[in-house]
Amino acid sequence: MTLRRYLDQRLKLHHLRAVDAIVAQRSLMRASTMLSLSQPALTKTLHELEEITGQRLFTRLPRGVRPTEAGTLLAESARRILAELRRLDETFDRLSELGGGTVAIGTLPVAATGVLPGALTRLTADHPGLHARLDQGRTEELLPKLAAGEIDLIVGRLYDPAMPDGFSREPLWEEPISILARTGHPVFHLAEITAAALRRYDLVLPTVSQRVGQEIEGVLSLMDMAPTGSLRSSSYGFIREMLHATDLISVMPRLMMAGDLLRGTLRVVPLPVPAPPRPAGLILPRDRPLPPAGLAFVACLRAHVAEIGQRGLATITVGYGSVGESDRTGSAARA
Missing domain, CATH: 3.40.190.10 (Periplasmic binding protein-like II)
Known part of the structure; x- marks a missing residue:
């Protein structure tokens, strides 16, 4: 007999935030700090979640917790739902504020200190009503957030994935x-x-x-x-x-x-030895278009990269100016 869980009626936003935080932190104590809750309150929420879903969501370890398969599935759904609500909030801001909106940017560390400040300076000057929300991390940390819609795009070094991952990569410059x-x-x-x-x-x-x-x-x-x-x-x-x-x-x-x-x-x-190529640019989702704020940011990034190229400080790659069709960077896309 199929168990009817009525998740649409019983799950609340605080449940989703709790499971997302626990999976991210792998610790009830760290998750409770992140959520500004007491650990007993978070433990009670977790018990409610396991009762509602009828699943064991986490395995307790000597130090921390590990999500079960059910816990991972629930956290992935929670992350997507919470991201959609954040995007809806930002869309309402855009409706109420002429020329407003927010772009959520995932950035690798080199891009965060390199090309990003100049691109964001242009964005502020050209579109004073737009806002940028930054999330810095490694590629493997940012790709799940891109898939879940927590961020709109990733800026930085383009590493070829071990396997096709469904994201579009657009090389814009070389950062040797x-x-x-x-x-x-x-x-x-x-x-x-x-x-x-x-x-x-x-x-x-x-x-x-x-x-x-x-x-x-x-x-x-x-x-x-x-x-x-x-x-x-x-x-x-x-x-x-x-x-x-x-x-x-x-x-x-x-x-x-x-x-x-x-x-x-x-x-x-001048480098007395040949340096290996290091293509950099954008990683974009294929299943949704960039919001208007995202398109404005990409235009400012391209303009800033073009200035860097004109000053002879970087090579602009062949892929510059068009979204790549492959989820691999590919040697053909390198200048």
């Missing part, structure tokens, strides 16, 4: 691993910039994700530069200050310092 130094650095007065000459300078390196870190280590290895004694920091401001105030040089994705490169206070040191 480069050597950066202040404009008045002695390295620019050398007759020839060689790997041996670069090894005379100390390094300040970003603490970045594993993928980007491996790419930086790969370029350093090609130049036989040992990073063991280098300064490392996750602080963008600290690295900027050290580059501007000292003779340290850095190896990083070039557009992490896009603003300083555009202002001319930092320069790209």
Whole structure:
């Protein structure tokens, strides 16, 4: 006999928020803090959910909880429903505020400090009624949010997925691993910039994700530069200050310092070894169009990237200006 759960009548929004938070945090204590609830209140809500669904939703572990298959399914639905309600709220804002609206942007760390500030500055100037909501993370963290509608698009490095994932990827620019130094650095007065000459300078390196870190280590290895004694920091401001105030040089994705490169206070040191391609751009869902605020943001991003390209700071890729049809970046799309 089929069990009638009447979920449409019995499930409440606080149930959905609870299961979403517990799955995200993998801990009742952390989820209760996130929701500003007491842990007993959250435990009571979880018991209500399991009674309503007739399913065990989480497995208790020595430290934290793990969602069951039913818990994962419920959390995925909860995330989609909550995202739809947020988008509806933003749509109402757009109706009540002429020229208003919100674009929810997922951004990878390099893009967040590189091209995004300039694109958002343009968005604010061209569309003062529009707002941007940012969610920074790794690709594997942002793709589920894109699928659920929590964000409208993802900006940043385009990594080929292990398997086709149904998202459209549009390469817009290349963000190669480069050597950066202040404009008045002695390295620019050398007759020839060689790997041996670069090894005379100390390094300040970003603490970045594993993928980007491996790419930086790969370029350093090609130049036989040992990073063991280098300064490392996750602080963008600290690295900027050290580059501007000292003779340290850095190896990083070039557009992490896009603003300083555009202002001319930092320069790209010619790389004596070939750098592997690093396409970047947009990841978009195929099952829904961008909202008007999203289209306005993409136009501002393209304009900013075009300016960067005109200044010779980045290569604009073949895919520039049109949404890619493949969920793989593909070598044919690279300049």
